[in-house]
Amino acid sequence: MENDRQSWILALRERLSSPPPRRLPASDARPASVLVPLFVDAGELWTVLTKRADDLPSHRSQIAFAGGGRELKEDPWGAALREAHEEIGLDPKVVLKLGALDEQESPAGFRVIPCVGAIPHGAQLTPNAGEIAEVFPLPLTAFANPRMVEEREVLLNGVPRNLLIYHVGNREIWGLTARVLQNLLARLGLEAEPES
Numbered sequence: 734m735e736n737d738r739q740s741w742i743l744a745l746r747e748r749l750s751s752p753p754p755r756r757l758p759a760s761d762a763r764p765a766s767v768l769v770p771l772f773v774d775a776g777e778l779w780t781v782l783t784k785r786a787d788d789l790p791s792h793r794s795q796i797a798f799a800g801g802g803r804e805l806k807e808d809p810w811g812a813a814l815r816e817a818h819e820e821i822g823l824d825p826k827v828v829l830k831l832g833a834l835d836e837q838e839s840p841a842g843f844r845v846i847p848c849v850g851a852i853p854h855g856a857q858l859t860p861n862a863g864e865i866a867e868v869f870p871l872p873l874t875a876f877a878n879p880r881m882v883e884e885r886e887v888l889l890n891g892v893p894r895n896l897l898i899y900h901v902g903n904r905e906i907w908g909l910t911a912r913v914l915q916n917l918l919a920r921l922g923l924e925a926e927p928e929s
Contacts, residue, residue, distance in 0.1 A: 741773055742829065742851055748920050749832025749849055757836045762844040766813040767800025769834065769917060770823070770852045777872050778921070781858065782910070783821060784867040794866070796906045798913065799823070802843065809833065813848040821868050822859035828852055834916045839909045840889060847913045875901045876914050877923045 770781045780798075787794050799820040803812040814825040834847040860868045875881065876899050883898045897915060899906040906914065918924050 741778075742831065745771070745831045745849070745851070745921070748922070749834070754833045754846075755835040756846075757838060757844050760838075760844065762838060762842055764803040764809075764812075765801055765839075765843040765845045766803060766809040766816065767798035767845055767847050767913065768813040768817040768823070768828070769798055769847050769849045769913060770817070770828070770856075771831070771849060771873075772852050772854045772856070772870075774854050774870075774872075777874060779870045779872050780914075780917075781821070781852070781868060781870050782906070783860065783865045784869070784904075786862070786864055786866045795908065795910070796904055797910050798847070799865075800845065800847075809846040810848050813846075813850075820861050820865050822861070823852065823856060827856055834913060834920065837909055837912050837916075840894075845909060845913075847916070849917070871901055873918065873921070873923055875899075876906075876918055 772779050772781075782796050783799055785795050785797055799817040800813055801816045803809065807815070810830060814828060817823040817828070818825055828850040829852075831849045831851055834849060837845045837847070839845055858868045860866070881900045883900065885896050885898055886893055887896050888894075896907050897911040899911055899914065915924075
């Protein structure tokens with residue numbers, strides 16, 4: 734079993750490192766990080782997402798990875814692990830660094846580096862009730878089904894934008910989180926194939 738664990742971890746590290754993740758040109762956007770936790774259950778890769786609390790000042794009720802703005806002199810991993818600990822109670826010591834994904838820009842003025850880490854199956858997660866309404870795992874294959882992916886044009890702050898939306902059960906996952914998932918699936922060779 735330990736060899737299986739090492740083999741998927743090594744394979745993911747390889748896929749995440751080559752080619753190197755894209756970084757955005759310098760800008761005034763605030764640096765931020767999210768943690769993209771992965772674990773294996775029944776031979777399948779899973780991730781952990783959160784539903785943000787309904788009464789937050791921004792991004793209320795949205796589905797997201799744990800994360801937030803980086804503090805002064807904090808590196809991307811430091812911020813991702815700190816935020817995951819604050820938001821979902823994930824012990825930073827159980828996270829094994831696998832790599833990073835392409836940096837993403839958010840309409841809220843952040844430039845976000847997604848940090849991908851392996852966590853133990855069944856890791857203790859306790860949502861911070863002030864920020865997080867729910868923490869839940871989903872298999873990555875749920876996002877690779879082309880019938881569950883929609884592109885929709887919406888108006889955001891009066892500007893038309895094309896949004897990628899994943900429909901998984903009764904959840905809609907869109908925006909930055911959907912772009913991070915799309916990048917992860919591409920890196921892992923799990924993209925949804927368009928239906929012919």
